[in-house]
Amino acid sequence: MVHILENGEHFRADNREPEPEHEGFGSGFSINDHLDLLIEVLKRLDGRSLGAAACVCRQWCAIARNDSLWEHLCFRHVSPPPVGVRPVVSALGGYRRLYMVCVRPVLSRLKRRRLGGESEVVRRVWNQHEVELSLSLFCVEYYERLLVGGGRVAGDSPSSSLKFLCMPVNV
């Protein structure tokens, strides 16, 4: 077996197995050079981890803010996947905002009701009604920001109509 390492330091022409310490697959391979792989990995994370990933470095931050990642996060467990939603959501503030302001609190509230207060992360499939309700709440929230003035995305905190979602559940 021949191993040619990237920086050409070693060249082995014999059949021995490489020693792991110096010649492991990791050294010289940087995920930052393979952004498509990075995106595939990030797509499979949950919201909290995705948020944490955005804090790693500037490049990761820029990638993690890519709205299609958040779209995947919002609707990957929806069966059947909603059609035609993307332009509407983009117009109302984007999937990342949808997740922060609506989807995450709605999911955690619904899940807590189901499990009676335990805070375990459960993969669940949404149904059509839950999707519709979240979108409606998101739209109302966008409208309230319009009423207040500006209409631009103002940070990650929701406007007042969704405050009830942030209130602690009586456990």
Place this chain on the structure above:
Amino acid sequence: MGPTPYNSSNSSSSACSSSTKPPPPQPPDQMDHLLAGAGYKVRSNDLTQVAERLEHLETVMVKSSPVDISDIGNDAVYYNPTDLASWVDSLLTELNPNVSGSGSGSGSGSGSGFVSGSGPAYVSDPVMNDMNNVYGEFGQQVVTPIEEDVSIRLVHVLMTCAEAVQRGDMSLAGLLIDDLQGLLGRVNSGCGIGKVGSFFVDALSRRVVNSPQNGVVQVDLSAYENEILYHHYYEACPYLKFAHFTANQAILEAFDGQDCVHVIDFNLMQGLQWPALIQALALRPGGPPLLRLTGIGPPSLDGRDSLREIGLKLAELARSVNVRFAFRGVAASRLDDVKPWMLQVSPKEAVAVNSIMQLHKLLGPGGPRGPPVDLVLDWIRDLNPRILMVVEQESNHNQPEFLDRFTESLYYYSTMFDSLDACTAQPEKTLAELYIQREICNVVCCEGSARVERHEPLVRWRERLTGAGFAPLHLGSNAFKQARMLLTLFSAEGYSVEENEGCLTLGWHSRPLIAASAWQAIPKPSVVTTGR
């Protein structure tokens, strides 16, 4: 039977002498006003003792043989039931000569045979029986026995005061209101009966002080102030959200397959209902229709055209999501001032009429052509809407007798305040309470055309709408599921959605508070001119 509050000639002075309780802040000979209103003379200081003895009497009577009791009945002439304390003592002595029914210090101190002092005796009297029902709603929070005592007394005195107001006995009502102020000082006014009680006491005192016969006219808030209160009420509790989401779902289903749709909103406010409908129409399979919205609202007096501003914001939202949208505002201070031609309904479009808590305002005294509600329902029917959405408070605050209205509204609003207790966000909660307070004030203080909060329950609305030529539309299971889901998002666990013959009601702990129903117009039969 007139009360004699300061009559101290009382033969029971030997029986109920000095009590071992700390002296309450009243002159020792003062008669209790509440019982005075019912025809009994008991001193306020002696109330607890008399209550205990009544309970004891009940226990003894239950255990006694029928022969003993009928003996007492034959000797009725010896007893003077107005002097309640000595009457009870005499009966006790008669039934059970071994027990001394009187004596100082035998009140709350002694244990055996006496029920503890925290439960007052309920005199059997129809007014008081209603209060038992009302009190049931207040028993949600933990209260100390003393506070429970005061709470119950508060409710009793409220009812007696309302009764006095109905009779026109304003002097007694005034005295009772002073009592009530005192009681409110002793109860926790942050929650429960203390809070809602204070609003009712305030309303009663306004009625008694200002204009007992004709009621007061409530000071109007500006449209802007109204909107602020409404908005906070929208956020603090789910009733308006439930109304909007249910209405939108029904309208969406009614507009299925239509390309030109027209929604008429009887009270636009800030248009909070419509973004969700616009978004749902944008996402419907087959693409969005052309949506026209006509919003009715009060004329703004400060030069701003608030209807137009709301229309512009809604149009901006509709443009973002690619829904063709047109808005029209109709300014009218009362719904019956609106004429159908102002709405400019075109025959090709599908019409939806949306009335969230507006129709009850039309139940007041009508003009020469009949009550306003019938006229309005008539022109709605002429528009031939595919759906008329009616959401109303589920309670009867339009009874002719003041006391009935008062009782019903006390029950209704205490339930609503209970549900509001779960909301902790400020200033939403306070302003929402202010919004509800204005309703309470209107129901209790105002009369005639000033009283607009004339709520009627769903059964009455069904009769009325069926009589006006509308057929019920069933709200489907989608609306029900959506409502249920919406409620699980609210942190308080007491809300319940129920389905009632195709209508949905939202309530708190099985008391429905708001009811949503959908109707469609039966086209009028073509009239053959017979010269009517």
